[in-house]
Amino acid sequence: MAEKKLLITTLPILDLNHPGAHDVTYRKRREEITAAAITFHQQDSASRQIPLVDYTEEENKVWQQVVQKLKPLHEQWACSWYQEGWKKIRISQEVIPQIRELSAQLQTLNGFRLEPIHGLVQPREFLLKLAQNIMLCTQYIRHSSNPEFTPEPDIIHEVLGHVPLFTHPELNQFQRHIGIAAAFATDQELTSLNRLYWYTIEYGLILEHGEIKAFGAGLLGGIKDLTNAFSGKALIRPFSMQEVVAADYNYSFEQPRFFVIPSLEFLQQETRRLILGFTARERIKQELISSP
Numbered sequence: 001m002a003e004k005k006l007l008i009t010t011l012p013i014l015d016l017n018h019p020g021a022h023d024v025t026y027r028k029r030r031e032e033i034t035a036a037a038i039t040f041h042q043q044d045s046a047s048r049q050i051p052l053v054d055y056t057e058e059e060n061k062v063w064q065q066v067v068q069k070l071k072p073l074h075e076q077w078a079c080s081w082y083q084e085g086w087k088k089i090r091i092s093q094e095v096i097p098q099i100r101e102l103s104a105q106l107q108t109l110n111g112f113r114l115e116p117i118h119g120l121v122q123p124r125e126f127l128l129k130l131a132q133n134i135m136l137c138t139q140y141i142r143h144s145s146n147p148e149f150t151p152e153p154d155i156i157h158e159v160l161g162h163v164p165l166f167t168h169p170e171l172n173q174f175q176r177h178i179g180i181a182a183a184f185a186t187d188q189e190l191t192s193l194n195r196l197y198w199y200t201i202e203y204g205l206i207l208e209h210g211e212i213k214a215f216g217a218g219l220l221g222g223i224k225d226l227t228n229a230f231s232g233k234a235l236i237r238p239f240s241m242q243e244v245v246a247a248d249y250n251y252s253f254e255q256p257r258f259f260v261i262p263s264l265e266f267l268q269q270e271t272r273r274l275i276l277g278f279t280a281r282e283r284i285k286q287e288l289i290s291s292p
Contacts, residue, residue: 018151020143029056033140034118041115050100050116051139059141063096066147066156069223077230078220079206079213081171085164096155099137102163112166120152123194124182131179131291133172135162148223151252161221165201171215173291174268175201177275180287184280192245192274199244200267205229205236205260212236212260224254234258241270 020026036051055063071093074082089105091097103114115129117136129136137158142150150157165171175197182193203216203225212230219226228234235257237243244259261267275284 018143019146023143026143030140034138037116037118037139041117050098050103050114052098052100053096053139055096055141058144060095062141062144062147063156064094066223067093067160069148070160070221070226073223073226074220077214077226079208079215081168081215082164082220085167088167089164091159091163096141097159099139099155099158102159106163106166109167110169110172112172114158114163124185124190127179127182127190127193127197129179130175131183133176135166137162149225149254150222157217157221159221161217161219164220165215165217170264170268171201174264174271176291177268177271177288180291181275181278181284183287184278184283186279189278195245195247195249196241196271196274198249199239199247199259200261203229203255203258205258206264207260207262216258218255219258228254229258236260238262239267239270241274245274 020030033053036053040048040051074086088109089102091102099114099116106112106114111133113134114137115134116139119138121136126136135158137155138153139155141156142154178193178197182190185193199216201216202218204214205212205219206215207213214220214226214229219229229236234255237257237259239259239261247257249255272288275281275288278284
């Protein structure tokens with residue numbers, strides 16, 4: 001699919017429950033970083049470069065603190081795709097990586113790219129980028145008062161949660177197919193795709209050699225969500241497309257419910273069955289056939 005210019009349509013962030021809502025310094029810092037991302041999308045695509053962020057000592061300390069706590073959890077609960085991804089791409093554990101450098105690594109590896117974004121965007125805009133092999137990534141970091149959980153995507157979620165998994169070509173293809181379907185989906189169909197993405201790429205679990213492992217970025221980039229998923233207290237359900245597309249979610253809180261897929265092949269088959277039932281099925285089928 002041809003690359004389209006991103007529409008800057010925001011969803012609410014920094015509401016009264018956000019840890020940084022009343023921190024004037026934090027809000028100003030966020031504005032500096034997000035302004036650069038907005039400028040990026042206003043520039044001509046042929047000449048623009050992902051902005052570099054000069055992270056502060058406090059921001060790097062938050063990064064270090066989260067990495068140190070997550071690494072042993074990853075060793076215990078992360079799926080093999082994620083473990084393999086860490087070996088293929090260089091991610092600093094001492095300082096916050098630049099997404100420009102990570103994007104260059106991914107593009108060399110398999111053609112996948114990252115682009116900066118100012119915050120949450122509407123689901124269709126986000127998914128359309130996936131159809132182009134692009135992931136929109138925030139560059140700011142969560143508030144230091146609550147490093148173990150964020151009510152929105154931040155650089156920790158993007159890099160520690162998503163980036164290692166972008167080294168997996170079949171998983172990228174699955175995301176690209178969701179993006180292709182989103183281009184032609186009705187509003188109701190788009191809701192189904194968004195929920196499918198949420199309960200798989202963001203908060204999915206997978207069965208590996210008889211053991212449940214995490215492959216969702218919201219889990220792999222979040223200490224509280226990851227420990228909650230394996231605490232024995234969360235609701236763990238076998239993956240059912242009917243249940244998934246009917247299950248709403250709230251990104252502002254720790255997730256209470258997770259679905260386990262038996263394999264990526266199973267997920268791909270179920271997803272293809274879903275999107276070929278959409279209103280624009282013939283157009284979607286043509287795009288899927290032409291998609292690499």
